[in-house]
Amino acid sequence: MPETFHFSAIATISSCFKEKFGIPRQPGLVKTATAELHLDKQFSEESVRSLQGFSHLWLSFVFHKNLQQGWQPMVRPPRLGGNTRVGVFASRSPFRPNPVGLSVVELLGIEERQSGIVLQLGSCDLLDKTPILDIKPYLPYIDALPEAKGGFASSKPQIKMQVEFTPLALRQCQQAEQRLGKALKKMIEEILQLDPRPSYQQGVVSERVYAMKLCDFDLRWQYCENRLIKVLSLVT
Amino acid sequence: MPETFHFSAIATISSCFKEKFGIPRQPGLVKTATAELHLDKQFSEESVRSLQGFSHLWLSFVFHKNLQQGWQPMVRPPRLGGNTRVGVFASRSPFRPNPVGLSVVELLGIEERQSGIVLQLGSCDLLDKTPILDIKPYLPYIDALPEAKGGFASSKPQIKMQVEFTPLALRQCQQAEQRLGKALKKMIEEILQLDPRPSYQQGVVSERVYAMKLCDFDLRWQYCENRLIKVLSLVT
Numbered sequence: 001m002p003e004t005f006h007f008s009a010i011a012t013i014s015s016c017f018k019e020k021f022g023i024p025r026q027p028g029l030v031k032t033a034t035a036e037l038h039l040d041k042q043f044s045e046e047s048v049r050s051l052q053g054f055s056h057l058w059l060s061f062v063f064h065k066n067l068q069q070g071w072q073p074m075v076r077p078p079r080l081g082g083n084t085r086v087g088v089f090a091s092r093s094p095f096r097p098n099p100v101g102l103s104v105v106e107l108l109g110i111e112e113r114q115s116g117i118v119l120q121l122g123s124c125d126l127l128d129k130t131p132i133l134d135i136k137p138y139l140p141y142i143d144a145l146p147e148a149k150g151g152f153a154s155s156k157p158q159i160k161m162q163v164e165f166t167p168l169a170l171r172q173c174q175q176a177e178q179r180l181g182k183a184l185k186k187m188i189e190e191i192l193q194l195d196p197r198p199s200y201q202q203g204v205v206s207e208r209v210y211a212m213k214l215c216d217f218d219l220r221w222q223y224c225e226n227r228l229i230k231v232l233s234l235v236t
Numbered sequence: 237m238p239e240t241f242h243f244s245a246i247a248t249i250s251s252c253f254k255e256k257f258g259i260p261r262q263p264g265l266v267k268t269a270t271a272e273l274h275l276d277k278q279f280s281e282e283s284v285r286s287l288q289g290f291s292h293l294w295l296s297f298v299f300h301k302n303l304q305q306g307w308q309p310m311v312r313p314p315r316l317g318g319n320t321r322v323g324v325f326a327s328r329s330p331f332r333p334n335p336v337g338l339s340v341v342e343l344l345g346i347e348e349r350q351s352g353i354v355l356q357l358g359s360c361d362l363l364d365k366t367p368i369l370d371i372k373p374y375l376p377y378i379d380a381l382p383e384a385k386g387g388f389a390s391s392k393p394q395i396k397m398q399v400e401f402t403p404l405a406l407r408q409c410q411q412a413e414q415r416l417g418k419a420l421k422k423m424i425e426e427i428l429q430l431d432p433r434p435s436y437q438q439g440v441v442s443e444r445v446y447a448m449k450l451c452d453f454d455l456r457w458q459y460c461e462n463r464l465i466k467v468l469s470l471v472t
Contacts, residue, residue: 005243008334043333047324049326050387050388053388056381060334085285096370097279097370102370131239131241137386139389140385142263144382145340148291148292148380149290149292154377
C-alpha cells in the first residue's frame with residue numbers, strides 16, 4: 001500500500017475564470033488574464049520576503065474541481081486534435097492520479113492588505129478559488145531549458161479564430177470595463193482566438209450559442225463562416 | 237480551516253544519494269548522478285505512452301525525510317552564505333509548509349521490467365526512496381523562460397573546490413566502479429567540487445573527516461589548504 005500524504009492549501013487564487021470551459025490551456029497564452037493569489041492568514045510578510053527579486057513563480061495547485069472525477073491511463077490532448085491518445089504522464093491533463101497542477105506565472109507585485117498578503121500575478125490559467133499548495137521562485141539557471149524537446153507539444157497553440165463584437169456586446173463590454181476596471185475586450189479576444197471548444201467540435205459552424213462565466217458576467221458567442229467568432233452579449 | 241488533500245506516491249526514486257548531506261542543491265549540477273524512477277505497479281506502459289518524445293520531465297515529489305521537521309517563515313539559503321534570511325516562499329528550501337519539491341530531470345529511457353515501468357533519469361538531486369506525486373512533460377514553449385529574473389539565485393553555483401584522491405581511495409573507487417558499473421570517480425568529483433558543507437563551515441580547514449553515504453559505500457574526505465579536498469576512502 002503506498003503511503004498517503006496530507007497537504008493543506010497555503011493560498012487561494014482569485015481569477016476571472018469562474019468555470020473550466022474557456023480557461024486557456026497554459027499560462028501565458030492570454031496576457032490580460034491576470035489574477036490574485038491570497039495567502040492564508042497564518043503567513044505574514046516574512047514568508048514572501050525577497051520574493052520581489054524574482055520575475056516569475058511556480059505555483060503547485062490542486063485541480064479542485066476534478067477531485068471526484070478520477071483519471072484514465074491514457075488521455076486525448078487537445079493538441080493532437082482530440083483523436084490521438086497519449087499516456088496521462090505524457091500530458092498536462094488535469095485528470096491525473098494525483099490531481100496536482102503546475103503553472104509558471106509572472107509576479108507583478110506584492111501587497112499587504114488587512115486580509116493578508118496578496119500576490120499580483122500575470123497571465124494565468126487557473127480557475128477561481130484554486131487551492132495553492134506551494135509557491136517557489138522560478139530559477140532560470142535551472143528551470144529554463146529552451147533546447148528541451150517538447151514532444152507533441154513543441155510549439156505554442158496557434159491563434160485559430162478572428163473575433164468580432166456585435167454592437168450590443170461592445171456596449172456591454174464597455175460598461176463591464178468601467179465596472180471592473182479591467183481591459184476586458186482584449187481579454188475576451190485573446191480567450192476566444194484560441195477557440196475553447198473541444199477539438200472534435202472545431203471547424204463546425206452552427207447556430208449554437210456558446211457561453212462561459214467570466215468575471216461577473218456570462219459571455220455568449222457564436223461560430224460563423226471563415227473562422228469568425230461573433231460575441232453576442234455579456235450578461236450580468 | 238483550510239481543506240486537506242490526500243495524495244499517494246505514484247512512483248519511487250532509486251538514486252545513489254542515501255542521505256541528505258551531499259545531495260546537489262539542484263538537478264543538473266552533477267551530470268553523472270543519474271537515477272531511476274520506478275512507477276507503482278498499478279501503472280502500465282499506457283500511462284507513459286509518447287513520453288519518449290520529451291527530453292525532460294517535471295517531477296513533483298515529497299521531501300519525505302522532512303515530514304516531522306516543520307518549517308519556519310524565513311530560511312537562510314546557502315546561496316546567500318547562510319547569513320541572510322529570505323521568505324520560505326522565496327526559496328527552494330525543503331522545509332516548507334507543504335514539503336513538496338519540484339525537479340526538472342532529463343529522460344534517458346523507458347524500460348518495461350517484470351517489476352513494472354522504469355524511467356531512466358539524468359542528473360538528479362533526489363534522495364533514494366523519494367516518493368513521486370506526479371510526472372509531467374517539460375514543455376519548452378511555456379516552461380522555458382531564459383529571460384526571467386532569478387533574484388538572489390540568478391546564476392549557477394560556482395565550483396568551489398579541487399578534488400584529489402589518495403591512492404587508497406583511488407583503488408577503492410576503481411573497485412566500486414567495477415562492482416556498480418558507474419562512473420563514480422567523476423561523480424564524486426562533481427559532488428565534492430560544489431562543497432556540500434553548510435555555508436558557515438565553508439573556507440574552514442581542519443582535521444575533521446567528513447562522510448556521506450553514496451551508492452553502497454561511505455565516502456570520506458578532508459578539507460586541506462588551497463581549496464583542496466582529499467578523498468580518503470570509499471568503505472562498504
